[in-house]
Amino acid sequence: MSQLYDFHGGIHPPQHKDAATGRPIQQLPLPPQLYIALAQSVGNPARPTVSVGQPVLKGQQLAEPDGRLSAAVHAPTSGTITAIGPHPFAHPSGLPVATITLAPDGLDSWQPRSPLAWQDASPAQLRSHLQDMGVVGLGGAVFPTHLKLGASPLATLVVNGAECEPFISCDDMLMRERAAGIVDGIRIAAHALQAGQVLIGIEDNKPQAIAAMQAACAGTPYRVVSIPTKYPSGGAKQLIRLLTGIEVPHGTRATDLGVQCLNVGTLYAMARAVLHGEPLLSRVVTVTGAVAYAANYEVAIGTPLAWLLQQAGMADAQTEVIMGGPMMGITLPDLHAGLPKAGNCLIAKSAALFPPRPPEQACIRCGDCASVCPAQLQPMDLFWFAKSRNFGKAQERHLFDCIECGACSYVCPSQIPLVDYYRFAKSEIWAAERDKKNASLARQRHEFRQFRIERDKSEKAARLAARAAEQAAKLASQAATPAAASTAPAASGMDDAKKAAIAAALARAAAQKEAKPLSEQHTSGLDDAKQAAIQAAMARAAARKAASDAAKAADAANPDSPPATTPAQTGMDDAKRAAIEAAMARAAARKAAADAAKAADAANPDSPPAAAPTQTGMDDAKRAAVEAAMARAAARKAASDAAKAADAANPDSPPATTPTQTGMDDAKRAAVEAAMARAAARKAAAQAQKDASE
Secondary structure: OOOOOOOOOOEOOOOOOOOOOOOOOEEOOOOOOEEEEOOOOOOOOOEEOOOOOOEEOEOOEEEEOOOOOOOOEEOOOOEEEEEEEEEOOOOOOOOOEEEEEEEEOOOOOEOOOOOOOOOOOOHHHHHHHHHHOOOEOOOOOOOEHHHHOOOOOOOEEEEEOOOOOOOOOHHHHHHHHOHHHHHHHHHHHHHHHOOOEEEEEEEOOOHHHHHHHHHHOOOOOOEEEEEOOOEOOOOHHHHHHHHHOOOOOOOOOHHHHOEEEEEHHHHHHHHHHHHHOOOOOEEEEEEEEOOOOOEEEEEEOOOEHHHHHHHOOOOOOOOOEEEOOOOOOEEOOOOOOEOOOOOOEEEEOOOOOOOOOOOOOOOOOOOHHHHHOOOOOOHHHHHHHHHOOOHHHHHHOOHHHOOOOOHHHHHOOOOOOHHHHHHHHHHHHHHHHHHHHHHHHHHHHHHHHHHHHHHHHHHHHHHHHHHHHHHHHHHHHHHHOHHHHHHOHHHHOOOHHHHHHHHHHHHHHHHHHHHHHHHHHOOOOOOHHHHHHHHHHHHHHHHHHHHHHHHHHHHHHOOOOOOOOOHHHOOOOHHHHHHHHHHHHHHHHHHHHHHHHHHHHHHOOOOOOOOOHHHHOOOHHHHHHHHHHHHHHHHHHHHHHHHHHHHHHOOOOOOOOOHHHOOOOHHHHHHHHHHHHHHHHHHHHHHHHHHHHO
16 A cells, blocks of 8 residues: 655535435436537637538537647537527636537437557657547646646656545546546556556545446556545645655646646546547536436536536526535536536535525634645735735735635635635736736837838838939939930930920020120010010020030030930920011011111101101001001112112113002002001011910
């Protein structure tokens, strides 16, 4: 017999186990609906792999694991998926979770099963198979079993058959009736962990289970150890202490000390998954308390709890029900939830079994809670820190070492629900950690966004600077070779329109400067607007001529270069060019007429002087016509006088033709010439207005 070690604290509450152990494990028919929650482990909920309306077979995967702490979910029977969505869950909050609803077809048809040759499989293959089969810890923690097989070799594998909490007897009945299957699971786990020894701890209040396990272990090195009945000897750290004497300190894993602990129900599920290819589809559940048929039932995962309790004979549907034991269990807010993998016991409460708890009173600092704490904590200090929301101090006092066994609440004379305060403090700390993690993630994302914005700004500034430097270099190159820059658009990198505009502006400025003395001579009566329009037209013409000359010079200097832009390429059409040339011609004609008039006045001092523009009161167009007529009359008179003088000097020559001999008298000739002059004047005035408007 192995040496036993005791652990600190512990209590001896009434057992109440006999009511459910008087009959063997019962089989139940399938319910009308199965509500299979996707959250069946301590990790993330599984991801659905089926859709509504899809028929499925027994053992078919309904949802795949989502992460290393997640476990797969399978169909407990054949049928049709009728819904995927929120549904009540077996949790004290009563909040719904994602759930797959399966309507059984009554055929219970299996899909093809794939056992694993575990002796030839690697540890990684075994762990992957168990995760795909959805095997989790059935002692209540639902920790994924495949993760517990990761550390090897180990000195000791501890098998937990203690089942110390009152009312619960599912492990007891499993060991009595299915000990061989449990031993198969022990064999697989010991092989995977390369365990040096296997110790099976069972409380001494289960003699039939001890006998059955000893018989199943005959011929193996596995040792069945009877331990004293004491709550909570079924805790992993407490059982390891009892069987090996090893204390697992705060912040240390048992595997770091060469020990691993697995529940008998978990080992049985492992054997079914590996040897028979059966996922975790059902479990043994103790249904006891205020029911007519207290027993242990083989129940499919997802069975509605209300339906299960009805099958066990619970008369009042309003009866409060505890899932788990009376020490660590939870009161269910909604019995429409489906049975989870963690559901090892259902207790229908009655006034006789669970009398109302007296009201909470003030703590008297008696110390009873500290004396029974199996984790050797100071529950009264944790209570004060939790109540005052001083969570930092609570963590310093090792709040998370508390296994929530309820021993402190059980012995408290002030009836303080200490475990409720500890659960509240833990949930608040977890929520704060989640918020801190989310805030850190948000800060990182904000900082990266700011970095990205600054990076984009810097890159844009660099691109603009590079482009500006390139343009500056091109402009400098053009300044060094102005002729080539002005005549070779393709070489300068500047398009024809921009280059022509710059050249035209320079030429207009130069032309205006050169034309200023000429504009001062045009004082024949044209107003400032018309004069400015004529000067602008002359400047544009001069600019085009300068550009054409420069292009010709560039072509002559560099025959291989592309031809320079001609005036026709400057963007000016033929109509505008013709209009400007006509205006220039008219201006030249008017100047010639004025010069002729002046010459006539000088040759004939006796003739009346030409009317000054300022004395006539006429507008510029009429004045120009009158001056032209007067100039023509003076010219004719001068010609007539010259003819007469010639006749007098040479009497023998035939007489010169006089105006009277032309067949037209002077009056008619003057009228015709005046009409022609008026027409020319009107045309000149119209063209001048057109030029001014352009």
